[in-house]
Amino acid sequence: MKDEYDHDSILENLHTSWLGRELLFFRETGSTNDELKQRAADGAKEGLVAAADIQSKGKGRKGREWTTPEGVNIAMSYLLRPDIPPDSAPMITLVMALAAAKGIREVSALDVKIKWPNDIVMNGKKLAGILTEMTAEQGHIGEVIVGTGINVNAASLPDEIKDKATSIFMESGKICSRAKVAAAVTDAFEGYYATFLKDGDLRGLREEYNASCVNVNAGVRVLDPAGEYDGTAHGIDERGELIVTKEDGSEERIYAGEVSVRGIYGYV
Numbered sequence: 001m002k003d004e005y006d007h008d009s010i011l012e013n014l015h016t017s018w019l020g021r022e023l024l025f026f027r028e029t030g031s032t033n034d035e036l037k038q039r040a041a042d043g044a045k046e047g048l049v050a051a052a053d054i055q056s057k058g059k060g061r062k063g064r065e066w067t068t069p070e071g072v073n074i075a076m077s078y079l080l081r082p083d084i085p086p087d088s089a090p091m092i093t094l095v096m097a098l099a100a101a102k103g104i105r106e107v108s109a110l111d112v113k114i115k116w117p118n119d120i121v122m123n124g125k126k127l128a129g130i131l132t133e134m135t136a137e138q139g140h141i142g143e144v145i146v147g148t149g150i151n152v153n154a155a156s157l158p159d160e161i162k163d164k165a166t167s168i169f170m171e172s173g174k175i176c177s178r179a180k181v182a183a184a185v186t187d188a189f190e191g192y193y194a195t196f197l198k199d200g201d202l203r204g205l206r207e208e209y210n211a212s213c214v215n216v217n218a219g220v221r222v223l224d225p226a227g228e229y230d231g232t233a234h235g236i237d238e239r240g241e242l243i244v245t246k247e248d249g250s251e252e253r254i255y256a257g258e259v260s261v262r263g264i265y266g267y268v
């Protein structure tokens with residue numbers, strides 16, 4: 001079955017009021033984040049969305065590559081111009097994780113989870129990732145570009161990631177409409193983002209995030225550049241920091257930019 005995925009099929013499924021009402025669709029591009037960065041510099045408005053079938057230079061976190069081959073996955077980015085302090089911007093990544101999990105769940109019926117701060121996982125493997133990029137000058141945000149890559153109908157994955165990554169198709173055995181997933185994720189983001197902007201933090205979303213998060217009452221290895229340690233994670237606080245009790249009983253709040261976490265025995 002061919003999965004129809006283009007500008008019109010995404011718009012037909014979209015129910016937002018502002019996000020994605022201006023939508024760029026690329027059969028192939030380097031990176032949807034870079035497309036929006038360029039347009040943002042030219043003055044594009046908040047709400048512009050870029051989606052692509054193929055990304056030839058897709059970017060992952062920590063300078064890694066992100067593969068988006070022809071015909072199977074979602075690469076999609078949002079241009080945002082929030083009036084918030086720059087140090088609040090990383091919380092948008094967690095808002096995006098919540099939206100990606102909700103949208104994927106609605107369309108695929110898979111009970112996907114969030115691995116703090118922003119990986120979407122299923123059965124211990126990564127199914128989607130998020131890369132947020134921001135410009136700020138003199139204490140003000142210029143723009144935030146939040147990009148999501150979702151493995152939808154990929155039947156196989158590159159050797160280097162196949163042990164720890166998966167796709168909707170690999171988990172469910174069913175071809176899933178990318179247009180429906182892209183639209184459902186975008187619908188969900190618009191709603192969660194409004195709550196985040198109203199509160200200025202994640203207090204209104206924290207409970208829902210933690211209900212989806214694998215790092216709740218779970219062992220974690222904290223990969224802190226100042227020294228790794230093991231502990232028990234208890235989900236996020238209202239700033240999106242992961243609450244961890246160390247083995248000596250003391251509590252740490254982990255800020256996503258500096259450190260990452262692993263399960264004690266593996267990736268999740």
Ligand code: BTN
Pocket residue numbers: 030031032033034055057058059060061062064066074075076077128129130131147148149150
């Ligand atoms: C990660 O490493 O987990 C983040 C992956 C983010 C990939 C997405 S695909 C759409 C957007 N454009 C990019 O170049 N990267 C992000």
